Amino acid sequence: MTITRRTFGKLVLGAGTLAPYHFIRPAVAQPKPGDELVVGIWGGAQERIVKEHVEKPLVEKFGCKVSYVLGGTPERRARAYAERGRPSFDVIYLNIFESRQAVKDGVTQAPTDAVPQAANLYDIAKIGGYGVAFNPCTVVYDKRKASKPVTSWKDIWNPEWKGRIAWPSYPGAEGTAALLMAAKIWGGDEKNIGVAFEKIKELRPFAAIQGSQDQLFQMFDQGVADLSVEFGSFTRKYAETRNPNIEIANPVEGQAVAMNVACITTGSRNQKLAEEWINLHLSEPCMLAYAREIYYSPTVKDVTLPADLRAKLLVGEDVAKLVDFDWDTVTRNQAAWSSRFNREIAG
Incomplete structure (x- = not known):
């Protein structure tokens, strides 16, 4: 990979x-x-x-x-x-x-x-x-469990997904994409990341914090979780070979580059x-x-x-439409954000 x-x-x-x-x-x-x-x-x-x-x-x-x-x-x-x-x-x-x-x-x-x-x-x-x-990274989900297709990153906050989300760990490619996109869609950005942390906390309790693609796909297979953020390409391969119920969203805000x-x-x-x-x-x-x-x-x-x-x-x-980020800001803050994620999200 x-x-x-x-x-x-x-x-x-x-x-x-x-x-x-x-x-x-x-x-x-x-x-x-x-x-x-x-x-x-x-x-x-x-x-x-x-x-x-x-x-x-x-x-x-x-x-x-x-x-x-x-x-x-x-x-x-x-x-x-x-x-x-x-x-x-x-x-x-x-x-x-x-x-x-x-x-x-x-x-x-x-x-x-x-x-x-x-x-x-x-x-x-x-x-x-x-x-x-x-x-790119995007929202992936079990389409059988969705009342309607996911068309926006904001759809993650629909009440129907409560308790069914496998949130990606941070730092990590998918976890970083999820954190930064949460900031952007809810009015923040890389320099105002607090918006993202507060919005992500609203999603708890999570079904799990997932730390790898294999782990996530096993969760989907076993019905432990129904939605996450993942590389679209790997997920498509998984959906075509193992689980045809998994959908790869193309949100209106764009996928994370x-x-x-x-x-x-x-x-x-x-x-x-x-x-x-x-x-x-x-x-x-x-x-x-x-x-x-x-x-x-x-x-x-x-x-x-x-x-x-x-x-x-x-x-x-x-x-x-691919969403790029200010990686200098991300780099400078990675340690602090990781500590905050472990304390406020994963803890």
Whole structure:
């Protein structure tokens, strides 16, 4: 999986000043047969997809080698920071928050037009690197237990869900999305988070505080809870393979943005290969494979999606509605908010 709430809690988040999209191509050496590109990425389906749709054509074109640093985001990020300016790998995959901060900290490079497909990226995917997949958080629920479809984040506060909500833990990707969206829809924001805490307290008692996707899906299976906040893509896969009663809401206020980002490390010894790698990742075959296999939405506008698949993804206006946040403020307050969550919500 891309990022769990447990993983998210270990991250040092931050957006900082949004890095601009650059149009200057640096002079780089051309790849030679035998050159080795080192890629830090998540395992599982994502590793399998890039091996087929990125590594294979890259090796065929340049005669190069590709090796991988697999595992969780915190370890990958810590290694990149420790090796700043003298990286052992060339391409590192981070989440939206880390990628912005990494550019600001000089660990990775801002995007440039040396990657041709970058011109087709949605604007939000041109910040902090090259966005390769949208995986936003939203309200998910058992449609059998709903008197009407959930169309707004505010619907969580409908009395019919009392005692049936599995609220996501904080800090965590889903818990952060839930907290920040609660603030926004009830008149607050990242700088006035107290609104969210007071509104969330109104929802108690919860069926549970859930700490992972597997835990939540087991709760749905067993009827312990009927509503939560989760990654829409993972939930759709779960609904289609295990529980067809689960619905993924598309609230009028928008879904909370989450995105995987491919970044080229500062000081990469294989700059051209890294750019070619990312360009292949942004190509239609790879984007379609992500969409078909794990319902990650494309970050480029030039992908032709079949109608049945398009209905399950975020494209066009849905992408424009994704809700982004002031991650500098979130980072500064994470420890205090975590303490408050444990005391006032989970306690």
